[in-house]
Amino acid sequence: MSEKYEALRKALDAMAPCGSFHKSKSAVQIDETEDWPNIRVDVLANKLVAPVVARYITEAEPGTIRALLADHDRLQAQVEQLRTEAKVASDRIQELGRFTKAQRGEIEGLRADAERLDWLTEQLVDTIYLDDGHIIDVGTGRIGSRDVCVSPHDLRAAIDSARAGREDGNGR
Numbered sequence: 001m002s003e004k005y006e007a008l009r010k011a012l013d014a015m016a017p018c019g020s021f022h023k024s025k026s027a028v029q030i031d032e033t034e035d036w037p038n039i040r041v042d043v044l045a046n047k048l049v050a051p052v053v054a055r056y057i058t059e060a061e062p063g064t065i066r067a068l069l070a071d072h073d074r075l076q077a078q079v080e081q082l083r084t085e086a087k088v089a090s091d092r093i094q095e096l097g098r099f100t101k102a103q104r105g106e107i108e109g110l111r112a113d114a115e116r117l118d119w120l121t122e123q124l125v126d127t128i129y130l131d132d133g134h135i136i137d138v139g140t141g142r143i144g145s146r147d148v149c150v151s152p153h154d155l156r157a158a159i160d161s162a163r164a165g166r167e168d169g170n171g172r
Contacts, residue, residue, distance in 0.1 A: 009069065012062050021061035026050030028057045 019031025019038075026045070032038035041057065043050040 005069065005072070008065065012065055012069075015062045018062060020063075021058045023051075023054045023058040026054050028054050 017033055017035035019033045019036055022029045022031070026043045026047075028041040028043070030036070030039040030041070041054075043053045043057070045053060
């Protein structure tokens with residue numbers, strides 16, 4: 001189709017100096033300009049077809065075609081811009097998809113760590129000695145003495161507290 005547009009542009013360039021087109025029954029009148037003579041084109045056809053063809057020629061005059069080609073060029077530029085934007089958006093969506101996969105992997109790792117901690121909380125039979133002098137028996141859930149029972153949440157809080165003490169340099 002681009003060859004047709006180019007051929008049309010070349011034909012328009014040749015018609016550049018012509019005047020306005022007017023229809024008169026089954027004839028087309030092209031006004032005279034400095035560089036263009038007055039021209040009358042008679043459409044030789046039957047009475048029904050001739051006026052239709054004359055009107056078509058009048059409506060398809062160079063100014064109209066130039067305006068249509070300008071619209072075409074503007075829309076073609078917009079299409080190219082939208083294609084570029086769509087490519088950028090597509091690349092961004094793919095990037096986000098990869099990022100999301102990485103996040104999913106990290107979440108799965110954290111979930112596995114949490115499951116390990118739950119298992120340890122429920123299964124280990126050992127004693128944890130905290131820096132504040134408390135003793136936690138993970139197997140029985142008792143802290144400090146045999147009379148106090150520790151929930152898994154309290155156990156995690158005690159572990160967090162012990163870890164925080166070690167990170168501050170206060171622990172063993």
